[in-house]
Amino acid sequence: MACKTEKELMSLVKEAKKVTQYGEVASYIPALGKASVNDLSVAIFKLDQTCLSAGNVEKKFTLQSISKVLALALVLMDHGPEVVFEKVGMEPTGDPxxxxxxxxxxxxxxPLNPMINAGALAVTDMIKGRTHKERWNRLLAFVRKLADNEEISYCQSIAESEFETAWLNRSMCYYMKQYHVIENDIEELMELYTKQCSIEMHSLDLAKIGAVFAADGLSPMTQDVLIPREIARICKTFMVTCGMYNASGEFAIKIGIPAKSGVSGGIMGVVPNQFGIGIFGPSLDEKGNSIGGIKLLELLAEKYHFSIF
Structure with a gap:
């Protein structure tokens, strides 16, 4: 069950926007600091291919940590769960x-799980390809298929901004290389990872990707199986347990759907067998989640009872 009209959805966005003033944009990445605190948009893409949206849904944003779910799906398809989870754990963390x-x-x-930075770096390191370019092209092609949009690319200025300031991520990579969790060249990995995080799309693209997970890996747009059902299930489980950083437990109780956020203000939500949700609201709470986006999902969950629990 979801909103029946865009007018209804717009009223919920208007209500959720009231809290955006209490958050801040991610200024620690200089290029992300230029976003507007007041932005909030949402698209809901149903499995029958009907769509509802509210706000400026054509405004593009970078995926940031949402990309971790997509890279994980690709790497699980590349290697299988047994190989992947030798290098990355499955447990939530209470740490940032x-x-x-x-x-x-x-x-x-x-790393404890693939949704924290250390785990995501280890996962990206496992993307198959003989060269950096081949690995990047495979990831981008996969994301384009998921969104059914060949125009999707990445924001070069944000990728460069992140690459130049990613000292903590580099530190994690060097630490993990000592234990053979990371195998490839660190600078090449950092370039691939920052490009991955800088993949750019709008709320409707993100809702369509969410809908693929809602349909257990089947694309509602093309009817192709893009992700095997078991791998889609694993990814959705990680979204529930770890997808909203160290606020994942509270999110599961209050909203109760698989979701993944990013510090650009994006949130991908999945209501199994029903629809995908794409949200953009760059004003963040202290945990790094979209403050308006979470409020909007709370309002939607309260009104339409779509918790999986």
């Missing part, structure tokens, strides 16, 4: 997404 502490204190010394 960019924390390095568990790498040192956790035995074996591997």
């Amino acid at each position: 997404y960019n924390s390095i502490i568990k790498l040192e204190t956790h035995k074996p010394s591997k």
